Amino acid sequence: MxxxxxxxxxxxxxxxxxxxxxxxxxxxxxxxxxxxxxxxxxxxxxxxxxxxxxxxxxxxxxxxxxxxxxxxxxxxxxxxxxxxxxxxxxxxxxxxxxxxxxxxxxxxxxxxxxxxxxxxxxxxxxxxxxxxxxxxxxxxxxxxxxxxxxxxxxxxxxxxxxxxxxxxxxxxxxxxxxxxxxxxxxxxxxxxxxxxxxxxxxxxxxxxxxxxxxxxxxxxxxxxxxxxxxxxxxxxxxxxxxxVDHHQKLLEDDHRRAKKFAQAVAKHPAFNVDLESVETNIVLFDVNEGTAEETLQKFSEAGIGLVPFGPKTIRATFHFQVNDDDLDEVMKGLDNF
Ligand SMILES: Cc1ncc(COP(=O)(O)O)c(C=O)c1O
Missing domain, CATH: 3.40.640.10 (Type I PLP-dependent aspartate aminotransferase-like (Major domain))
Structure with a gap:
């Protein structure tokens, strides 16, 4: 996952x-x-x-x-x-x-x-x-x-x-x-x-x-x-x-990936995200139809773990053990919707 x-x-x-x-x-x-x-x-x-x-x-x-x-x-x-x-x-x-x-x-x-x-x-x-x-x-x-x-x-x-x-x-x-x-x-x-x-x-x-x-x-x-x-x-x-000594410098990559993910989400008709809100490693986005839980189930079937943050809101949190290849996979996962 x-x-x-x-x-x-x-x-x-x-x-x-x-x-x-x-x-x-x-x-x-x-x-x-x-x-x-x-x-x-x-x-x-x-x-x-x-x-x-x-x-x-x-x-x-x-x-x-x-x-x-x-x-x-x-x-x-x-x-x-x-x-x-x-x-x-x-x-x-x-x-x-x-x-x-x-x-x-x-x-x-x-x-x-x-x-x-x-x-x-x-x-x-x-x-x-x-x-x-x-x-x-x-x-x-x-x-x-x-x-x-x-x-x-x-x-x-x-x-x-x-x-x-x-x-x-x-x-x-x-x-x-x-x-x-x-x-x-x-x-x-x-x-x-x-x-x-x-x-x-x-x-x-x-x-x-x-x-x-x-x-x-x-x-x-x-x-x-x-x-x-x-x-x-x-x-x-x-x-x-x-x-602190070895991973602090990796945070900027997490922030870059979070932004890139949010941009892909923003282009997708099933979702809604405020791009301006993405300042660090966390992306909150809404599902336009159905519930967050239903959408999370589909993400989970595609091997992507996310959490609900409200009835229609989902949180994605980036960290250094999700690399650029993983991000590509996640972006492909958006095709399921
Ligand atoms: C903003 C904030 N404060 C405090 C905590 C608590 O940390 P811990 O899970 O180590 O108790 C968290 C955990 O995610 C957090 O996000």
Whole structure:
């Protein structure tokens, strides 16, 4: 199958496995894993943050960030398509006793004007607006990317009101490639940053929370409490570091393939796609007749894996284990409609 269901489906390459096999390790619960320690330091420096914490998943990273930024009864402003709102099993309510205020942004992106509509007055009976959470690039929003100016505007708004800015950067690597923004910029605008190595970069496991040293100290304790204290994680950190060093440069090819695929879809009478919306490795397109599920079945029979993203909407996600030949096959698969 040519698997475009997600960029999380990649299998470890021989290079990743070799890096894992050669990693120097220690017990990370004792902070003694040299590979993990060095990688956390390197990522923190790279993104202009004080410290980092390697965690098993983007979900844990997002939830740790929200946990250290909030107190029970606080509220987090977020786009209604946000991963934290849709796909984290209601964790913010359960783990941190906070609530989310979802807003209808554009393709998963918030604007200062929109955020202002959700800021609560300071009464005893109001939840306390505490955090603005944004996603870059967006997932359910279709791979949209914030510009430098948009990020600065939101950050300035957060500073003005004394709110924190959390950035879910599960696909920050795609966002950086598309917008040409250097990593250290993000440390200047966000209070907490979650980055993933297991999406387009192709590591088998791993995300990292990046924040101030005090936030990371507190998150380290919560990670242990939530069962995420791990032992010889140098194996995983080495895989993630290999992915950063060797696969980051492949993302632009994923973006090129996504655009080419979208152009073919746009020409096809059975489908509808907004070409302008394709900024990174994700393509959202609609079926004109029937349901997404029926169409997915036909794609599946042609050996192409995609996922539904609404009754009539389908998502295709490109990654480095779908090459140009695979893309040709996928384009041929469109002939089935
Ligand atoms: C935007 C975004 N944030 C967070 C996550 C969570 O990552 P994980 O699956 O590692 O928990 C994902 C997963 O796809 C995502 O797309």
């Amino acid at each position: 040519i698997d475009l269901r997600s960029d999380t489906v990649t299998k470890p390459t021989p290079g990743i496995l070799k890096a894992m096999a050669e990693a120097e390790v220690g017990d990370d619960v004792f902070s003694e894993d040299p590979t993990a320690n060095a990688f956390e330091k390197r990522m923190a420096e790279m993104f202009g943050m004080e410290a980092g914490l390697f965690v098993p998943s983007g979900t844990m990273s997002n939830q740790l960030c929200l946990n250290v930024l909030t107190r029970p009864g606080d509220e987090v402003i977020i786009d209604e398509t946000g991963h934290v709102f849709n796909y984290e099993s209601g964790a913010a309510a359960h783990l941190s006793s906070i609530q989310l205020y979802p807003l209808k942004g554009v393709r998963g992106k918030l604007t200062p004007e929109l955020i202002k509509t959700a800021i609560r007055p300071r009464n005893d009976w109001d939840p306390h607006t505490r955090v603005i959470a944004i996603e870059n690039s967006t997932n359910k929003g279709g791979g949209a990317v914030y510009t430098r100016e948009e990020l600065l505007e939101i950050s300035n708004l957060a500073v003005k009101h004394g709110f924190y800015l959390h950035l879910d950067g599960a696909r920050i690597w795609n966002a950086m490639a598309a917008a040409g923004i250097e990593p250290e910029f993000f440390g200047g605008v966000a209070d907490t940053l979650s980055i993933c190595f297991s999406k387009g970069l192709g590591a088998p496991v791993g995300s990292m929370m990046l924040a101030g040293a005090d936030e990371i100290r507190r998150a380290r304790r919560m990670r242990k409490m939530w069962g995420g204290g791990m032992r010889q994680i140098g194996l995983l950190a080495a895989a993630a570091e290999y992915a």
